[in-house]
Amino acid sequence: MRRWAIGSEVDITVERKVRTMSTEAPVKIAVTGAAGQICYSLLFRIASGSLLGDRPIELRLLEITPALKALEGVVMELDDCAFPNLKNVVIGDDPKKVFDGVNLAMLVGAMPRKAGMERGDLLSANGAIFTAQGKALNEVAADDVRVLVTGNPANTNALIASSNAPDIPKERFNALTRLDHNRAKSQLAQKLGCPVEEIKKMTIWGNHSSTQYPDIFHAEVGGKNAAGLVNDEAWIESTFIPTVAKRGAAIIEARGLSSAASAANATVEHMRDWVLGTPDGDWVSMAIPSDGSYGVAEGVISSFPCVVKNGKYEIVQGLEIDPFSRTKIDASVAELLDERKAVKELGLI
Numbered sequence: 309m310r311r312w313a314i315g316s317e318v319d320i321t322v323e324r325k326v327r328t329m330s331t332e333a334p335v336k337i338a339v340t341g342a343a344g345q346i347c348y349s350l351l352f353r354i355a356s357g358s359l360l361g362d363r364p365i366e367l368r369l370l371e372i373t374p375a376l377k378a379l380e381g382v383v384m385e386l387d388d389c390a391f392p393n394l395k396n397v398v399i400g401d402d403p404k405k406v407f408d409g410v411n412l413a414m415l416v417g418a419m420p421r422k423a424g425m426e427r428g429d430l431l432s433a434n435g436a437i438f439t440a441q442g443k444a445l446n447e448v449a450a451d452d453v454r455v456l457v458t459g460n461p462a463n464t465n466a467l468i469a470s471s472n473a474p475d476i477p478k479e480r481f482n483a484l485t486r487l488d489h490n491r492a493k494s495q496l497a498q499k500l501g502c503p504v505e506e507i508k509k510m511t512i513w514g515n516h517s518s519t520q521y522p523d524i525f526h527a528e529v530g531g532k533n534a535a536g537l538v539n540d541e542a543w544i545e546s547t548f549i550p551t552v553a554k555r556g557a558a559i560i561e562a563r564g565l566s567s568a569a570s571a572a573n574a575t576v577e578h579m580r581d582w583v584l585g586t587p588d589g590d591w592v593s594m595a596i597p598s599d600g601s602y603g604v605a606e607g608v609i610s611s612f613p614c615v616v617k618n619g620k621y622e623i624v625q626g627l628e629i630d631p632f633s634r635t636k637i638d639a640s641v642a643e644l645l646d647e648r649k650a651v652k653e654l655g656l657i
């Protein structure tokens with residue numbers, strides 16, 4: 309049976325026929341901004357199993373009312389893929405209905421920046437989205453919910469959502485810096501002419517913004533120290549760091565639109581690793597609420613090197629931070645503190 313409708317006044321569900329014999333309860337996955345460009349890639353990656361493999365899933369897709377018609381078209385395309393593990397899709401414009409019972413929430417829906425803007429310029433436009441969604445998650449999400457914010461400015465939006473969801477533990481709110489992490493690995497692999505999978509222990513520190521600090525001083529390539537192999541401080545400082553930190557702007561400049569498929573890929577990878585764990589001998593970059601580690605102000609959502617085991621992440625401890633890295637980390641954290649102050653003044657937290 310299929311029922312769909314447009315508008316928050318109507319309870320909408322799209323019931324699908326179960327195509328496999330699995331009796332496992334589907335994992336309920338909320339995705340916001342579902343008719344937007346990131347989700348045009350993200351939803352198909354999730355539904356095809358890139359996130360949870362063979363686990364049955366239910367997609368719960370949130371959009372604003374005028375975009376629901378376009379979202380219907382996306383759902384038709386999901387249908388047309390006949391993904392065996394996609395058991396059900398629910399679409400709607402009311403966060404309280406769409407987030408009901410969700411185990412995973414990917415908050416993508418927000419305005420993207422245009423050429424010439426910094427991501428922080430989106431705070432006043434996008435911040436309010438995350439107050440409403442934080443409140444709705446607080447009321448109706450499953451007890452085990454994990455929330456990943458991709459919509460920019462991602463770190464501070466995650467802080468807003470978390471501050472508006474007092475009953476959900478703070479550590480369940482993350483923001484996406486995995487795209488920066490992947491960009492850094494790719495740039496380093498190109499510089500050293502090595503396969504990208506040989507690069508381990510890359511770290512992005514701080515904010516998903518042009519102040520972020522991609523750190524190769526602890527990264528390893530085939531077991532050897534990456535910075536030592538590069539052996540070119542000028543390249544690290546004047547080419548590598550700015551290329552990674554300003555990659556989003558370069559893509560906007562080239563494409564006329566912000567990155568989408570790579571952002572979707574990073575969103576899948578972050579959530580997959582959070583749920584299923586990180587590989588032995590490596591770590592990933594996750595923007596998480598700071599516990600004060602590495603002198604990062606407590607409470608801001610800042611990127612750290614993290615390992616995940618049994619569904620719980622931990623910050624990798626004991627890395628030596630040299631004076632160059634210290635200055636870079638402090639600058640990005642200072643920006644996060646400014647953003648926190650700004651959203652406090654806007655009454656969003």
Ligand SMILES: NC(=O)C1=CN([C@@H]2O[C@H](COP(=O)(O)OP(=O)(O)OC[C@H]3O[C@@H](n4cnc5c(N)ncnc54)[C@H](O)[C@@H]3O)[C@@H](O)[C@H]2O)C=CC1
Nearest residue numbers: 341343344345346371417418419420458459460484487571
């Ligand atoms: N953290 C990261 O690494 C990255 C973040 N982004 C950010 O992701 C966000 C989404 O990017 P795109 O998909 O390219 O944008 P888009 O404009 O194509 O799609 C955004 C969608 O969100 C929807 N939306 C707006 N308000 C909403 C609300 N209150 N509830 C639900 N849906 C809502 C819009 O109707 C639209 O369909 C942007 O803020 C962008 O800057 C983009 C790339 C990387």
Ligand SMILES: O=C([O-])CC(=O)C(=O)O
Nearest residue numbers: 421460555556557566567
């Ligand atoms: O740069 C942007 O506005 C989109 C984004 O966050 C990225 O590509 O990293």
